[in-house]
Amino acid sequence: MASSAKPAARSVALVAGEPSGDVLAARLLSGLRPLLPEARFHGIGGEHMMAQGFESHWPMERLTVRGLLAVIPRYRDIKGIQNALRDQLLAERPSVFIGADYPGFNLGLEMQLKxxxxxxxxxxxxxxxxxxxxxxxxxxxxxxxxxxVFPFEEEIYRKAGVPVSYVGHPLAELVPLVPDEAGARVQLGLPQDANVVTIMPGSRMSELKYNTAAFVGAAKLLLARDRSLRFVAPMAGEKQRQYFLELVAQAGLQDVEIQLLDGQSHTAIAAADAVLVASGTASLEVALFKKPMVIAYKMMAAEWQILRHFGYQPWIGLPNILAREFVVPELLQDAANPAALAEAMWRQLSDVPHRLQLAQRFTEMHHSLLRNSAQESAQAVMRVIEGR
Incomplete structure (x- = not known):
């Protein structure tokens, strides 16, 4: 009779190449470690993974590159790390390799391991x-x-013949279904009756470089319409805060009063009446907090010329992609100028029926993304390890 005991994995290898992947992989590890208590988890990762007992052979920061063109001078170093890790894993033969996002690096490594x-x-x-x-x-x-992490993706990969599991989006578990706006305002020292706008030009230095002047310029124009508006801006770290202030000064916008926060992005979103946000995962966070928003993005002109021809659909913001329509405005590159951003934000702030409709759409979206992602992803990995 065949044994029903689960085979013990002697090692599980993972690679995350940037902070978002580090958080994602840490969530998976939190579900996987209880199922494989004796396993060694190692590869390349950041502080969140290491907090789960993960062993990183290289600092994750050596892989982190921002922008299409920035990878060129770093290519030899990154390729050398990939080759060294590949040789190590081919010799060790882990029970499974898990690539946490970072497809440019991980797919090439996964192909060789598979x-x-x-x-x-x-x-x-x-x-x-x-x-x-x-x-x-x-x-x-x-x-x-x-x-x-999105329900509609399952069919796409299944049709292509790739075994797939929808495991829910981890952010949907972190954000409450009913956010505490009043509590967030108390925490930030904001009046309950204030009109609050949160501006989020990005956590990456490159995003700050291209978005800050336009975002703060829009804030200045909004203040000209309503002097009672209060602005808050969460900063990802001290480097980002100093660079943000430098860019504001260079643009001559230091007279715009903005309350800068150390982190606390979720509190800043929860406290807001509306959010001006750079395209990316942050726009999904805003949707999960059921807030009106304007999505904007600017980048290096050369990169924009490359990327603008590659898109397959009319939306770039995750809330619009999930809704399959423009439920919130998107302003990109030259269109993301202070006047246009301010006008779009004013409509988000002042259109009450639209705000109520958005809250309902975003609540439905939240429910569709809500799963126990740690458990679901860990069980999917176990099925792969066991050959099921």
């Missing part, structure tokens, strides 16, 4: 539905099992 018979899991699915759809050919060769 060719050698090592099962591979990728978490989260690259956004082939948004751009670079040809990447599916590489995914088919590289990935034994895909974990996705």
């Amino acid at each position: 060719d050698a018979g090592i099962p591979t899991v990728h978490y989260i699915g690259p956004q082939i539905w948004a751009w670079r759809g040809g990447r599916i050919k590489k995914i088919i060769k590289a990935v034994s099992h895909m974990l996705v």
Whole structure:
């Protein structure tokens, strides 16, 4: 009779190449470690993964690169790390390799490991539905099992022949279904009757570089319409805070009164009447907090010329992509100028029926993304390890 005991994994290898992947992988580890208490978890990761007992062989920061063109001078170093880790894992033969996002690095590594018979899991699915759809050919060769965080992605990968599991979006678990706006305002020292605008030009230095002047310029124009408006801006770290202040001064906008926060992005969103946010995961956070928003993004002109031809759909903001329509405005590159941003934000602040409709749409969106992602992703990995 065949034994029903679960095979013990002697090691599980993971790679995260940037902070968002570090958080994602840490969540998976929190669900996987109780199922594999004796396993060694190692590879490349950040502080959140290491807090789960993960062993990182290289500092994650050596992999973190912002922008298409920034990778060029770093290519040899990053490729050298990839080759060294590949050789180590081929010799060790872990029970599974898990790539946490960072597809440029992880898919190439996964392809080589899968060719050698090592099962591979990728978490989260690259956004082939948004751009670079040809990447599916590489995914088919590289990935034994895909974990996705949006419900509509499951069918896309399944149709392509890639085994897939929808595990929910971790952010949907972190954000309460009914945010505490009053409590957030108390925490930030804001009056309960204030009109509060949160501005989020980005956590990356490159995002700050291109978005700050336009975002703060929009705040100045909004203040000209309503002097009672209060502005808050969460900063990802001290470097970002100092750079933000430097950019504001360079633009001659230091007279715009903005309450800068050390982190506390969720509190800043919860306290807001509306949010001006850079496109990316932060826009999904705003939607989960059921807040009106304007999504904006600016980048290096050369990168914009490359990327603007690659998109497959009319939306770039995650709330609009999930809704399959423009439920909130998107202003990109030259269109993301202070006057246009201020006008769009004014409409978000003043249109009460629209605010109520958005809250209902975003509540439905929240429910659709809500799962126990740690448990769901860990169980999917276990099925791969056990060959099911």
